[in-house]
Amino acid sequence: MAPMTAGPQKVDLREPRSWRRTKNRLATALMVLAFVLVIIPLGLVLATVIAKGASVISWSFLTSQIPPSVLPANTGGIGPAVLGTIEITALAALLAVPLGILGAVYINEYGGTGPLARIIGFLADVMTGVPSFIMGLFIFSIWVLHFGFSGLAGAFALGCLMLPIVIRSTDEMLKLVPNELREGSYALGATKARVTLTVVLPAALGGIVSGVLLAVARAAGETAPLLFTILTVTAANPNVFSGANTSLPSQIFVNASSPYVGAQARGWGAALTLIAIAFILMIAARIVTARFARYAP
Amino acid sequence: MSSVLQQHRARPPNALAERRPLGDRGFQILALAAGLVVLVILLLIAISTSQQASSWFSTEGTGIFSSNWNPAANQFGALAFIYGTAITAVIAIVLAVPVSVGIALLLTQVVPRRWARPIVYVIDLLAVVPSVVWGLWGILVFAPWIQGIYGSVGSGVQGVPVLGPLLGPPTSGASFFTAGIILAFMITPIVTSLSREVTATVPAIDREGAYALGATRLEMIRGVVLPHSQGGIVGAVLLGLGRAMGETIAAALVIGSSATITSHLLAPGYNMPAVIANEFGEATGVFRSALMGLGVLLFVFTIIINVLARTIVARSARRGRGA
């Protein structure tokens, strides 16, 4: 300690040369490293899928029949799987989306702070954490055992998966609609149903659609619920209501476990297709949010 | 006078107390029914799958927790799969949580707002990769490559007391550890996003209080942000754990499909969702019932973990607001 007498003394305001500054910089570097550690696998997966898939992809690939696994890469395609994914996912969305939106409407517009609304909201949250294969086992138990494998069963399973996701995202969007909008409509004598249908839902529509697109992207990529409900086959099945079916993720699963190079190559092609679909849906969701969502989070 | 006004005046005063129109009532009932569907589905899942699993429970009794898994001999002790689920989930959490929390802190405490968006896009992109694509890449590209690394590590730690049995040779590309790594990639988005939500809401005045004492950013994070966020981060970790335990397809492809209980992490193994995915197709009778039972167990585990996680997050959010 240096005792000072009165008189101007220069104070040292420089950063003390200490471990503290180094630790701070190290911590920042580690945080950046964490991000880099995440970019690497993402980049590798995407690069591999694009590289290996691009060599197989073509319009005929997307529409041709699925050949036996042993056949080489440039034969056949994954047409049935594309058809299956489209029809099963569309059916699942048809089932889950109206139900999900109505459920969120109940929680937000009718339930208020009552216990039932809170319980349903809580359970919907919990349900999003249930592993997806359980939906498949569930539909297997109550439907497939009685009515057989079908695209419909797969749609039920995917629908169960989508339902809580749609409820949750719609709920968030409805919350963002300002109350003044509702009150203005009530003041004109409208019933709650009318207010909801003509004012609240249209106001939240952009956000709701965006959430639905993301839920569809998620469902399109799921394999496990379909494992127990559609009985992956190689023949195209335009009838989604009866008979076994296939889908892109199911086909990729089969091909991934195959020892044949041809099948693996087709698997990469299917993976590229699937990622492209998910990507397009994700971008569409963002565009919808940017252009049409009046009340963005 | 306009006709509307005439009609209005013509109505007797007590007509203001009208009964609610049928359409409104009907809509409310419809909405309530839709909400209840969630409840109904969860209940039905529990009931139907337990019923399907009942023959396994009754045949094996407490033997369901034994390590004797031999379908050919009608033995269905599931310990190996429970072990595998636990081990791979733990590996995934140990790898993913520091990375996820690090990214969350990077986003909320370090980078200027402009740079946050592209980083979040990357995380969203990570989340959008389907499980089966992770599995495809995992088994055809990642596993063969990492087996080389395992080999070097394995021969390096041969004979070393703790690390030897854990990481020594022989090694397989498809193993507990590989599954753990792939699972870590997959749960990072959700742990990051939840951690981000909670670290973003630390009140500015608390952070300024630490800076005003001359703290560096790291000291501020350790002194204010982390204590404030610990409930939320615990919740995020639990949700990540639940996801890791239930993730099926990627695990099924890269775990090695060998029902063994071993401390050797670089050896092939098995876990609950993987065996269900791989073997359900041909299973019948008690075998199928056993696989259903594994599903029931996992259903119960993940529900408990999810409820715990959400409760912890909600409680710490309330405490944070009240403070």
Next chain:
Amino acid sequence: MEHPELHVATNLPRPERTAEQRVGSAPGELIFEMKNVSIWYSAFKAVTDVSMNIHEREITAFIGSSGSGKTTVLRSFNRMNDLVPGARLEGEMSYRGVPLYGKDASATAVRRRIGMVFQKPNPFPKSIYDNVAFGPRINGQRHKGKLDEIVERSLRRAALWDEVKNRLRTSGLSLSGGQAQRLCIARAIAVEPDVVLMDEPASSLDPIATGAIEDLMRELKSQLTIVVVTHNMQQATRVSDRTAFFHVLADSETDTRTGVLVEHGSTEQIFQDPRDSRTKAYVTGRMG
């Protein structure tokens, strides 16, 4: 009580106190010197052309209506505006002769010497002990005995010791408003700063707690310099030696507003014989 380790580690000079300085009749050493300082938040010029000197062991009050720049100038003394993206300072600003915004000045070193108490008490989500010990700990003080001493001394100086001495391990969040603010003051003085900046420290407290804070300010004045922003003019007259009046200057042509320093003098002079008409309007309008 001296804590040599703390001083050596941070190179803080400890000027002796002469009798004159204690009484405050002659101004002590120059603590802050501002010359033509303007502060921007991105495109918004919050404060224009402020020049002011603050001497040690005075209490200076900043008064003026909302938006007049008092808090902005206060926060520029300990470089808290650095935390706001787009904040910019022009002009010269120095602390004890050293440029505060110079290349050689680090924000953490500045804040170690110039502490701050905020408008709303902000105890950390930690125990009372850990709140007060936070500053000394990050500055390298690990010895438990010394920390105990520092915590007790700071809490005594903040007139909080007797109330909390038996529950030092309970959470800082469990204190009442007035106690929490005194905890924040104890926390700020635990690192033995040279200056303490206070941003309306009593505005969220009841009159009794306010009185306690004001007593504290008078006590602390003998050892350090205080600058306090306040909306309460009685408080300014009760507590401060010098007062600076800030005002919002509106330019109707460009439709901009900015804060300026109108008058700065002894408290007695500002309130009883204000030289600027705007000062007069403000102090007489609010009094009585």
